[in-house]
Amino acid sequence: MITIKEIAERAKVSRTTVSRVLNNSGYVSEDARKRVLLVIEETGYVPSAHAKSLRTKKTKVIGVILPKISTETSSRLVNGIDEVLAGEGYQILLANTNLHAEKEIEYIRLLKSRNVDGMILSATNVEPELISEIRQLNIPFIIVGQHAEELTSVIFDEYQAARDMAYLLIRKGYKKMAFIGVDEADRAVGYLRKQGYLDAMKEHQLPVESGWLQKGIFDIDSGYNGMKNIMESAEEKPQAVLAVTDRLAIGALQYLRQNGYSVPGDVAIAGMGGSELSKYITPALTTIDFSFEDAGREAALLILQKISGEHSLEKTREINYRLVERESI
Amino acid sequence: MITIKEIAERAKVSRTTVSRVLNNSGYVSEDARKRVLLVIEETGYVPSAHAKSLRTKKTKVIGVILPKISTETSSRLVNGIDEVLAGEGYQILLANTNLHAEKEIEYIRLLKSRNVDGMILSATNVEPELISEIRQLNIPFIIVGQHAEELTSVIFDEYQAARDMAYLLIRKGYKKMAFIGVDEADRAVGYLRKQGYLDAMKEHQLPVESGWLQKGIFDIDSGYNGMKNIMESAEEKPQAVLAVTDRLAIGALQYLRQNGYSVPGDVAIAGMGGSELSKYITPALTTIDFSFEDAGREAALLILQKISGEHSLEKTREINYRLVERESI
DNA sequence: TAATCTTGTGGAATCGATTCCATACTGAAT
DNA sequence: ATTCAGTATGGAATCGATTCCACAAGATTA
Numbered sequence: 001m002i003t004i005k006e007i008a009e010r011a012k013v014s015r016t017t018v019s020r021v022l023n024n025s026g027y028v029s030e031d032a033r034k035r036v037l038l039v040i041e042e043t044g045y046v047p048s049a050h051a052k053s054l055r056t057k058k059t060k061v062i063g064v065i066l067p068k069i070s071t072e073t074s075s076r077l078v079n080g081i082d083e084v085l086a087g088e089g090y091q092i093l094l095a096n097t098n099l100h101a102e103k104e105i106e107y108i109r110l111l112k113s114r115n116v117d118g119m120i121l122s123a124t125n126v127e128p129e130l131i132s133e134i135r136q137l138n139i140p141f142i143i144v145g146q147h148a149e150e151l152t153s154v155i156f157d158e159y160q161a162a163r164d165m166a167y168l169l170i171r172k173g174y175k176k177m178a179f180i181g182v183d184e185a186d187r188a189v190g191y192l193r194k195q196g197y198l199d200a201m202k203e204h205q206l207p208v209e210s211g212w213l214q215k216g217i218f219d220i221d222s223g224y225n226g227m228k229n230i231m232e233s234a235e236e237k238p239q240a241v242l243a244v245t246d247r248l249a250i251g252a253l254q255y256l257r258q259n260g261y262s263v264p265g266d267v268a269i270a271g272m273g274g275s276e277l278s279k280y281i282t283p284a285l286t287t288i289d290f291s292f293e294d295a296g297r298e299a300a301l302l303i304l305q306k307i308s309g310e311h312s313l314e315k316t317r318e319i320n321y322r323l324v325e326r327e328s329i
Numbered sequence: 330m331i332t333i334k335e336i337a338e339r340a341k342v343s344r345t346t347v348s349r350v351l352n353n354s355g356y357v358s359e360d361a362r363k364r365v366l367l368v369i370e371e372t373g374y375v376p377s378a379h380a381k382s383l384r385t386k387k388t389k390v391i392g393v394i395l396p397k398i399s400t401e402t403s404s405r406l407v408n409g410i411d412e413v414l415a416g417e418g419y420q421i422l423l424a425n426t427n428l429h430a431e432k433e434i435e436y437i438r439l440l441k442s443r444n445v446d447g448m449i450l451s452a453t454n455v456e457p458e459l460i461s462e463i464r465q466l467n468i469p470f471i472i473v474g475q476h477a478e479e480l481t482s483v484i485f486d487e488y489q490a491a492r493d494m495a496y497l498l499i500r501k502g503y504k505k506m507a508f509i510g511v512d513e514a515d516r517a518v519g520y521l522r523k524q525g526y527l528d529a530m531k532e533h534q535l536p537v538e539s540g541w542l543q544k545g546i547f548d549i550d551s552g553y554n555g556m557k558n559i560m561e562s563a564e565e566k567p568q569a570v571l572a573v574t575d576r577l578a579i580g581a582l583q584y585l586r587q588n589g590y591s592v593p594g595d596v597a598i599a600g601m602g603g604s605e606l607s608k609y610i611t612p613a614l615t616t617i618d619f620s621f622e623d624a625g626r627e628a629a630l631l632i633l634q635k636i637s638g639e640h641s642l643e644k645t646r647e648i649n650y651r652l653v654e655r656e657s658i
Numbered sequence: 659t660a661a662t663c664t665t666g667t668g669g670a671a672t673c674g675a676t677t678c679c680a681t682a683c684t685g686a687a688t
Numbered sequence: 689a690t691t692c693a694g695t696a697t698g699g700a701a702t703c704g705a706t707t708c709c710a711c712a713a714g715a716t717t718a
Contacts, residue, residue, distance in 0.1 A: 016697070018675095019675070025677090054379045082425050093423075095420065115378065280606055343669075356665050357665095357666075381706075
């Protein structure tokens with residue numbers, strides 16, 4: 001590989017001067033500058049980022065840790081992050097835990113060894129070990145999707161969102177409302193959304209039958225099975241279902257249609273997530289659109305702020321959501 | 330930051346010995362090894378990947394250049410790539426051109442400066458400058474989605490796929506078939522798929538009216554407008570439409586339904602891409618499922634092969650596709 | 659007993675950049 | 689005539705690792 005040394009020799013200057021040309025720093029005569037640029041052009045020389053950042057301690061790389069790569073949530077988030085970072089000359093180094101939470105710490109260490117200038121974690125949990133690992137990291141860090149004490153985070157008000165949706169359904173006249181959620185270890189999606197639903201029901205003095213509470217994982221089949229359990233086991237059939245993700249809602253929808261129920265005639269369905277799918281499915285799904293792009297952009301802005309040393313006062317940035325009412329309720 | 334030097338001092342050995350412990354190389358006494366490991370444990374020391382790769386010329390990072398981050402195609406591709414790469418301890422450095430083809434070369438240079446061990450490019454064009462840039466790069470390189478002379482590529486038989494789909498429609502009895510494509514500068518999706526369609530029509534001696542040939546970009550609106558143009562301008566209304574992407578097909582579907590046409594009763598629709606959307610939309614879309622995950626996996630395997638110095642004989646790896654017949658035809 | 663191997667260790671060069679410092683030459687100000 | 693500021697340049701240290709080489713024991717072999 002061609003190095004700065006070779007450029008210096010060919011241009012008959014010192015490496016110092018070449019470096020000055022490269023970085024537009026210090027004094028360089030027009031003559032020397034021209035010679036250096038010419039040689040660089042001729043040779044197609046590209047300076048090694050490694051050597052550079054070994055010296056300067058900056059890499060212009062941000063590590064992004066995702067729970068899963070090929071989900072709409074992740075790709076919208078990364079899109080938002082990249083939009084902001086690319087403009088500032090930063091690149092993204094990906095790390096995918098594939099929903100293995102224990103890999104989060106592993107990847108944090110790996111990214112640290114790669115000297116990233118900062119990290120953004122799309123989190124599914126906030127275990128104490130994770131938080132303490134991050135705290136002793138001493139690298140700009142943003143956590144997205146979960147609230148964590150003392151860490152800067154970008155979040156949605158999950159509780160309020162679920163409560164809003166439940167309120168909407170209730171206002172529409174659905175009193176008997178079932179719920180399909182996910183594991184509460186995921187505090188944001190699992191626990192808070194469930195609380196939002198439960199509180200909305202309680203506030204309206206509406207009973208919740210235990211058979212109405214189903215739990216799945218993040219896929220369509222889970223929604224199907226959850227709905228099946230509800231319809232087969234519940235003492236009283238619900239008039240509506242609130243699912244905590246659009247995929248779960250779509251699974252529920254599949255079950256209902258396959259079994260001759262009309263939606264929303266017999267059972268209304270609402271999801272959460274604002275997925276593209278929700279818009280084009282029939283009936284179009286009522287959902288909550290969380291702007292993951294905004295969350296990504298915000299996380300990127302915050303990390304840039306931290307890198308440049310500004311201590312923002314707020315530890316938590318809340319991103320808006322939007323209730324999207326469509327045909328499924 | 331804590332360095333190997335400090336570890337060496339604390340463990341009362343030389344940096345050489347610490348390095349030996351770190352890499353399991355050379356001779357180290359049990360005693361020395363224990364002391365070093367203990368200090369590492371205590372300090373939470375993580376060796377700098379930069380310094381290491383400055384010396385070793387390996388980074389364990391693969392650059393991946395995408396035309397757009399938040400598309401299903403990209404995320405499925407990256408998913409496949411990551412699946413294979415992560416297992417071998419490699420990470421992905423992302424570069425997103427946002428469909429600005431000129432940025433491809435820029436990013437290739439940037440990734441080179443970052444000393445990636447290899448690059449995978451999900452390409453939309455194969456301009457000569459791009460190819461020559463890649464050729465003089467001298468870094469393992471895989472191009473996905475487009476065929477390029479002398480470069481190792483992972484492709485689908487786009488021509489055959491489009492032809493197959495057209496054949497299927499013809500066999501179903503649709504003689505008057507329109508086409509919604511994209512710009513032919515995209516050789517794979519724009520040019521080859523169109524040729525497949527045209528040849529299928531020619532082989533069955535079916536006429537193609539000029540109003541039946543529409544061109545859009547990669548989004549749903551384009552499909553809507555394309556379909557609108559067809560229905561409003563064509564001398565004879567088609568019985569079917571072949572769209573080169575699922576999104577275009579969905580746009581076409583929207584137009585038809587909004588204007589009172591039944592699908593497939595009045596007009597049949599087929600897409601290409603095997604998107605998730607195609608499965609859940611009503612009517613479920615007939616499409617061609619290209620396994621982008623497989624393409625990603627294959628690209629990753631090929632790049633690993635190249636890195637380890639094996640020269641595979643074949644320059645081109647073709648990934649299978651699957652015709653998925655659903656309700657829209 | 660001398661030669662050779664095996665094991666263990668550290669000094670120092672190296673990778674490819676940046677940057678501090680010293681040096682030298684102008685021309686202007688005192 | 690002397691100082692001084694501005695311009696221009698390069699030598700050498702530095703970043704944090706790896707690795708070649710030399711060297712020293714102790715064990716084994718001839």
